[in-house]
Amino acid sequence: MQEDINITKRVLQLNKIPYQDGPVLYWMNRDCRAEDNFALLYAQSIALKEKVPLIVLYNLVPKFLGGTYRNHAFKVEGLQEVERNLAKKQISFFVVEGADTEKQIISFIKKHKCGALVTDFSPLKIALGWKKYIEQRIDIPFYIVDTHNIVPAWIASTKREFGAYTLRPKLHKLLPLFLLEIPLLKKHSYPYKNTEHINWEKLLDKKEFNDATNIAIQKPGSKEAHKVLQSFVKERLKDFGLNRNDPTKDGGSRLSAYLHYGQISPQRVVLEVLKHKNKTIEQVVQKQRKNAKEKSDSLCAFIEELVVRRELADNFCFYNPHYDTFKGFPDWAQNTLNETREDKREYIYSKKQFEAARTHDDLWNAAQREMVKTGKMHGYMRMYWAKKILEWSKSPEDALAIAIYLNDKYELDGRDPNGYAGIAWSIGGTHDRAWFPRKVFGLVRFMARSGCEKKFDVKKYIQMYS
DNA sequence: ATCGGCTCGCGCAA
DNA sequence: TGCGCGAAGCCGAT
Numbered sequence: 001m002q003e004d005i006n007i008t009k010r011v012l013q014l015n016k017i018p019y020q021d022g023p024v025l026y027w028m029n030r031d032c033r034a035e036d037n038f039a040l041l042y043a044q045s046i047a048l049k050e051k052v053p054l055i056v057l058y059n060l061v062p063k064f065l066g067g068t069y070r071n072h073a074f075k076v077e078g079l080q081e082v083e084r085n086l087a088k089k090q091i092s093f094f095v096v097e098g099a100d101t102e103k104q105i106i107s108f109i110k111k112h113k114c115g116a117l118v119t120d121f122s123p124l125k126i127a128l129g130w131k132k133y134i135e136q137r138i139d140i141p142f143y144i145v146d147t148h149n150i151v152p153a154w155i156a157s158t159k160r161e162f163g164a165y166t167l168r169p170k171l172h173k174l175l176p177l178f179l180l181e182i183p184l185l186k187k188h189s190y191p192y193k194n195t196e197h198i199n200w201e202k203l204l205d206k207k208e209f210n211d212a213t214n215i216a217i218q219k220p221g222s223k224e225a226h227k228v229l230q231s232f233v234k235e236r237l238k239d240f241g242l243n244r245n246d247p248t249k250d251g252g253s254r255l256s257a258y259l260h261y262g263q264i265s266p267q268r269v270v271l272e273v274l275k276h277k278n279k280t281i282e283q284v285v286q287k288q289r290k291n292a293k294e295k296s297d298s299l300c301a302f303i304e305e306l307v308v309r310r311e312l313a314d315n316f317c318f319y320n321p322h323y324d325t326f327k328g329f330p331d332w333a334q335n336t337l338n339e340t341r342e343d344k345r346e347y348i349y350s351k352k353q354f355e356a357a358r359t360h361d362d363l364w365n366a367a368q369r370e371m372v373k374t375g376k377m378h379g380y381m382r383m384y385w386a387k388k389i390l391e392w393s394k395s396p397e398d399a400l401a402i403a404i405y406l407n408d409k410y411e412l413d414g415r416d417p418n419g420y421a422g423i424a425w426s427i428g429g430t431h432d433r434a435w436f437p438r439k440v441f442g443l444v445r446f447m448a449r450s451g452c453e454k455k456f457d458v459k460k461y462i463q464m465y466s
Numbered sequence: 467a468t469c470g471g472c473t474c475g476c477g478c479a480a
Numbered sequence: 481t482g483c484g485c486g487a488a489g490c491c492g493a494t
Contacts, residue, residue, distance in 0.1 A: 434473040
């Protein structure tokens, strides 16, 4: 019973249609994992109640939002593991290909005569659009389950938050109610008969990706994600507070790509970290409140990044359809950036020049190369990188478009609310305050290379990616 | 090495 | 209505 509430409080029903005869379908989209997945657990609870099969579907959109082959392979190899893990529980897995996602889902429902549809939550416009289209054209119940946030986005806040400081107290209050042990997926007693063989080789062999990106330096999949989590907890967590802002040190969690593809559950990450530190979430929240400025406390700093900032990014996209354009910036930032439009730019580079890492600044070029080469730019450098694109573009609109294009194309964790929020913070003052006025930036916070030189060994970082 | 000023607006206390 | 303070800073004065 307690388990049921733990799941159902994360569910939103989009229509008022009751269950119809047929298997229950979980359309897996943002959260590509078989374990610790509340959307899958909710779909299973319906299927068990109705004594019917449970099937899982993934719609593969090649080059989704401008991603490269590296992203494609990371996703597809992760899905192969999902298929194996689901098979152990007698749950069938399907993959359909095509960019017309909404139509693919509807025709699959008709073909397999499904009785209920469950999907996971994403605040991105494209995903919200698919779901609206589907909702208007199906006659079975349609549920959305937020299994990407610990506190579901619509419960954490019902409006667009102004900054981390306005969302933080709401999350801190709600976290103890949501951060509970996650129920296990059960072996499904009603197997589905009409399964189809998935041709993984064909899905992986994509000639149309004519890009020169390397294969990811990280191995994909949930099993690998849990290995990385264990190594973080054992080796890197204790110095996270000290090292996380030094791009020459590998002090991060290395989990961002897995989190982006939903190959690991953020709730599981928090539970594991707390277990290792032998702390409760109440203790962490209390400590965070007391020493708000104490940023070197590794556990507090990590929970702040993983929970507060991640959920703030979802809040930003969910309640602001302009999350990827100039219109999405706060008013004060739009005003100030409108006033600096005619300011003389010392350098102006084209998208191509940025992409080829051909600016006058070898520190910026190194960050760009780190991203292209490895699929993951260091978090601290992402701010410097985006702010310099603003400084060296002919307009804030150009800068924003270029930063999003590069981020979505090369980062393994691109095409994600975290990326849109991070870039909007850097270029458009989103979730930030006004600062000392500057050319081009106006009141938007400026960052200088000299600041980097004070904080870390810039020469070493440049060498690492020369 | 450390500190204050720069600057805007939310949210809470009064 | 006033006031404190915020997602990661910069700069010049001391």
